[in-house]
Amino acid sequence: MSPRFEYLRARSIVPASELRDMYDFVIAGGGLAGLVLASRLSEDSDRSVLVLEAGASGDEVANQINTPAGAYYTSIVGTDYDWKHETVPQTNMGGKVIGWPRGKVLGGSSAMNAMYLVRPDSSELDAWGALAGDDTWSWDKMFEAMKKSETFTPPLEAVRETGNIQWDAEAYGSEGPMHVSYPGVMIQLVGNWTSTLATAGIPTLPNPNAGVTMGGFITPSSINPTNWTRSYSRSAYIDPLPPRSNLHILPSATVTRVVFADTNTENTDGLVATGVEYAENPEAPRRIVGVGREVILAGGAVGSPKILLHSGVGPKDVLEPLGLNVRFELPGVGQHLQDHLTAGVTWEARAETAGNIQQTQSDFARSPEFLSFINDAVAFVNLTTLFNVEAAGVVQSQVASALEESAKTLVPSQYAEVVEGYKTIYDINANKFLANSAQVEMLLSVISPGVVSIQAALQHPFSRGRLWINTTNPFDPALIDPNYLSHPIDMTILRQGVKLVRRVGETFGDLIGAETWPGPGVQTDEQWENWLRYEGAGTQYHPTAGCTMLPLEKGGVVDAKLKVHGLSNVRVADSSVYPFEFAAHLGSATFGVAEQAAEMIKAAHPPGSTAANVSKSSGSILSLPGVVFSLAVAVFVQLLAL
Template sequence: MWPLEVLSLTLLGLASSGSCLPHHYTRALTPRGIITNNGDIADKYDFVIVGGGQAGLVLASRLTEDASTTVLVIEAGDSGDAIRSDLDTPAFAYYKSKLGSSYDYGYKTVAQSKLNNRAISWPRGKLLGGSSAINGMYLVRPSQVEVDAWSGLIAEDDSSAASAWSWSSLHEAMQKSEVFTPPSDEIKNLGGIRYDASKYGTSGPLHHSYPGHTFSQYADWHTTFENLGVPANGDAFSGNNWGVYIAQSTINPQNWTRSYSRSAYIDPLPPRSNLAILVNATVTRLVFADGSSGNLTATGVEFATDRDATKRTVSVGKEVILAGGAIGSPQVLMLSGIGPKDVLESAGVKVLSELPGVGQHLQDHLSTGVNFKTNVETAGGIFSEGSSLAKTPEFLSFVNSATAYVNLSTLLGGDDAAAAYRKTVADAMESSTSLVPSQNQEVLAGYKAISDVVANKLLPSSIGQAEFLLSMHAAGQIGVQAALQHPLSHGRLYINSASAFDAPTIDPNYLAHSADLTIMREGLKMARKIAQTAPLNKAVGDEISPGPSVQTDAEWDEWLVNQISTEFHCSSTCSMLPRNKGGVVNAKLQVYGTANVRVADSSIFPFTFSAHLMAPTYGVAEQAASIIRGFYNAAPPSNSNSSPSGSSSSSQPNQTNQPKNAAVSGHVASWTSWTLLSSFLLALLAL
């Protein structure tokens, strides 16, 4: 049997040589519509998606299930093909990280006054798949309490539309994205893994499972937390995500590779003539129709390949969808004249729509850890030794995934301490003008609304206020990491020039609220306690960092402000909130003041979750696709042939409709001929 790679090369070879195929097949058989020359795209598309990252590729795949709909994705980064082996190998997220490379935007915050004036590195993926192509692969869903609280914040404007963001709706959307594969009995037993597979998706594009290699310390992780009074959670995907468990990872156990938005949603597709994905092209602004002030109508998207290149504009038939994440989406809005008036005028951008919330409400998870020497075998030790085990796909699929979410009472040592903390939070709401880097009354109202949710719904619940992770990827070391989950310190992001090639100014305003410092300090104290508790303590030796000299609260505070950094979970800069609370999008994802611009990515969360943001962002993208297709009354996709498969087989193109965009139809492949060619190649495979 021919391997799949040979089949793909055969198809491409036939296309490039023109063998038995008309000339217009050349572009149709370009892998998954990825285009490197902007001269090969059409002049107009129904939808232009800004950003080919995690959410953008989900939207592209789902919207083009309707073959009468044309979609262009514009991605500033490269395809990632040159480093595909590194991306596909899960463990290389540690050992061959792309952070700091050309595949990373390499953002930095401004100096943070509460972190000893340190500027913090903010890496973000700059390639197809975005950060889902280079991240740590944790797939952790948020809690029902959090999601329903989010829906409640927007319900005062439109309760019917807000129901799309209730737990039941988002849960269904997250399930739609997933296909779960249970671990082997050996891995399950050695790692003490517990789960309820009935809560997982079974037919989505995105694979999630457990690594093919694990360590007995994972089972000890469970028992250690139970000895500390934190219960094990065997059903963390159902809306109650607190407690201790081994998280799933976005890994395809069929070949032990990373599963991310490109490999899940784009690569399994046959050629779709209605989908084009342009790489190495930076969107410089959205173009709006003259005279559309107050209800701006986007007519085009302007982009360029580099700072000095000639700009080109592609026309938009229906909508622009921003999917650039918590940094890219607000940046594009501001470059296009939508945002805080003072920011736009200072940057030399004409104000088309004053929307004060753009770039505001910026939130992030802060994190650092306590590290210890160890004599037990770690993943980092195995990899550095270079043994035969270290080269196996199963071992190279290992990524850290031992997780725990601890509630406020447990973290602070009792109900009285938790009550005192909540009072500190509530009192600070009255002085919010000193906690938010904006004096705009709408933004301040939004901060108070978000803080009220945190203080009165999230803190009193069982939801984790600190996350704990077990790290085993360093040779000779074990680490217990702690991360703040509901920051009360909000920052902002803003442009400082009219050029898309100038990085925006990022100010997370870390630790502006003293309560955040309390959570980080107590989290690190608990991290030390976890490592010193049986049975995990059997694997732990001397403390390396911070070391036994750090004991008092003052010593912890002095140490941690020089150590803590981002957990890479920035969000909320295009918050889904009422406009009078500094909101940017409504419950239908439409940008206030525009007729046909939406945002669909992690920037819409009004507050950050006690979870990694990958799972809910996939849910947002799936839900956005359903909302948009429903808005245009698109026919539902065929179950048999129009969506990416969760298996290794590819779906067939929708043959019922032809693209209606004349500029695209000039290079549409004949699906009948494609089917005949496929049949011929399948016959060869049987030889």
């Protein structure tokens, strides 16, 4: 890496000693969404922006991050660059604790994920827009926002031929910061994916990511084909920026709470955030930086609800037993938690796999082109593929009729408004998605040496969990309970998914050998379910909700403008706002959310509008005893702006 490039990378990342006392916008979280927002909001030099990221910069492991295949062979999962979240023991999975890796580094999970670019179906986003009462979140506008983040490059001709890849460039962006393309090499097993699926009765989708999800395809990835590196929120939105004195990014700064004004808010639209408290580690002093315009939470499905709870915003039954001051009672914080549950079937490989090549450590195996190869073969199937037309109808009818009973027994909240929100989302899942949308994703993996595996992943779970805290220390982990498999239909659909995966694998013919996991001893429905419950099932790394976009009376946390109910100038802009899971990978949609959020915020604060008088020179960080004056200024400015 050239010294010039190193300089470009480090430009906006500052030491704590260079922070100002106050910024127009403070973004809590420098992950996927947070860095998109930082880049877009700082385009206007009159807006000052600070990003507080709990993790390190990632410079020390840049090669592991930048190398696409590093996600498989030299992953930062399980290191200090991973939050290493864990669920509580799962009642319906034999008491298992499931790891939830999330990126604790600039770029967040976009710096460590598997880089699949798979958008939601248009029907899912249209349902979200209708639920929100705002077409900002419907397909047409989200499609444009997702494309705004991208620059698409078609595959190399040899890669296209070997992989049997189809695409339509109009489905992707052409002028965005993030690169979207395909690996520099292709494995023949991947090229047999769509034809194998077709033999098994699953059609090829010739134009993926354009609003239709159903079918099999080779999806592009967030890969930069100019140098075969990972393209993620930092490398796309931050590193290439010209000098911006109005943008500061501080790594190793955990947001501990949002600070609110202790003033009468009768004539406002809610509590006014005047600052953000943070610290480097549990033993370090707490610091507060003032906020002139807005606080934007971008900590993801775990981080954002956790910050709200420690700020005194959430359900009383969580906050009061801890002695936390309830600044605003918001029962939905941490509720409606969901995830994609997945399990894979594995066979011996008779054809060459990427894992076999990687093991040789040959010159080719160490080349940038080979190290850009990642798994990209996917398929989405509906209920009739998993069962048959008649049985699918019976399943859909039974699930729809179980709404009231499920709402009585499966919602982990005592609040009536949260139950109402569950009913609303359940109805959409049961009557819009279950009958017509993809229910299972299948993913082909040829990364492990000597084996081929195909996963089945549940896409629209009916099980709902929650996230909460049991300590006042923000550095203690949150309690995470996705409540996996609490609704019986989730097990039924996942079971049918792995049975379908086995049939697809058998269609590969001589390219694969004997099944090694779970093995031929698993045959009956009961055996499949026992295997899934106690051994096979785990996370697909797609947690969502916790700050759900719903009305206040339905247990919502944010409104259609991403503003937190009851708070005047706090928004959430990340994957925690989704009201339901998409049959998709969440990265592309979250880039779209961040792009939409940036436009909303800029519209709410046009150039020339009243803002804090922020010094352009470097200033000291405010300690707690010295913060009163700056907070008073921030409150005064907010009241002037009303």
